[in-house]
Amino acid sequence: MEMSDGLHDNMDALTNELCITRSQLSSKCQAISILQQQLEDARKEADQFKVVSEQLQERYRNLRRTLDTNISGQSSEGSQQKLIINLKVKLNETEMQNRILEAEISYLRKRNSELVEDRLLRYSEESPLRPGIVNERKYSETKGRESLVSQLELKTIECERLKKELELCSDEKQELLLGITNNSGVECSSAKCKALFQENQILTRQSLAKYQESSLFAPPNVMGHGSPENGPSDSPVSTPNKTTDANITETN
Known part of the structure; x- marks a missing residue:
């Protein structure tokens, strides 16, 4: 024990x-x-x-x-006195410059500390608000993308419609030219052929101009995909068809 x-x-x-x-x-x-x-x-x-x-x-x-x-x-006479005077002046100037620099340094340090405190205060105030800001930005970005996608779909549909109308216009031109050449078994005169050729060129230029004018008003995202943009609501082929019908009646 x-x-x-x-x-x-x-x-x-x-x-x-x-x-x-x-x-x-x-x-x-x-x-x-x-x-x-x-x-x-x-x-x-x-x-x-x-x-x-x-x-x-x-x-x-x-x-x-x-x-x-x-x-x-300087000359030899009185050089020592002038040298001493200049040295004193330079020393006084350097002392004044040192005082000015010290005052500026103290002011800059004080300003730096104030800016650091302001930054910390702003960071503490903005930290609870950041998730809401981020969510709002994401929502606006997704909404903008959806609107751009819908615009792109509409523009592609209109592009297909314009392509079909251009194809129909070219087919009608070919049919009209064949009908003119085969009508009454008589060849057209050189002046009428030149007039028809010039009219076809003018119609082609007008259709291309309307196509380019409609593509100029496109937003940049849609233009990047290569689809033509929304031009006027009327078809670009309607006016040329009327002029070709009038010319056909004149030639007949």
């Missing part, structure tokens, strides 16, 4: 020591992370100081060049 009590006491002591070492380890880890963060900050500051030192060295070189040029252009 005494041995078991001693073992229990040892276990309790070891458990307490283990808890203490764990807490010490966690505190050490936190301290290491803090030191790493400080090291990163120190590196950033060192880089900034390096940039500032390079800028100062560049300014010093520029001042040295200007002073050398002033020294070379």
Whole structure:
């Protein structure tokens, strides 16, 4: 019993020591992370100081060049006094420029922090509204596509109708030409043949012009599929048929 009590006491002591070492380890880890963060900050500051030192060295070189040029252009009498005066003037100008730059940097940092806060606020305000906006855009896009598809179907139907009417027009022209040549067994004169040929060319040009005019008013999606667009409601062949009938009666 005494041995078991001693073992229990040892276990309790070891458990307490283990808890203490764990807490010490966690505190050490936190301290290491803090030191790493400080090291990163120190590196950033060192880089900034390096940039500032390079800028100062560049300014010093520029001042040295200007002073050398002033020294070379001045006479020997009173050159030292003028050199000191110019140096003081340049130093005052650089100090003023440094103050102006520091003020601008502080203003830009303040402005940057304000813009970051505004952006976070807008993002937090717009985040619950984004699903509704996305759904509305999808609905409008699908509706637009459906309307374009329906327009395309209508235009294809009208294209087929125009093709059939053009085929009928060409068939009627061929029949009329055959009837004119076979009528009364007499060949037409050269003037009448030329007139008929010119009239056929004019009719063909008119039909092509109407076809092209109807295709100009097409929306871009339908034009991309190559189907002609909706022109005037009347058929483009109705007027040429009337003129050909009148010419046939004159030739007969």
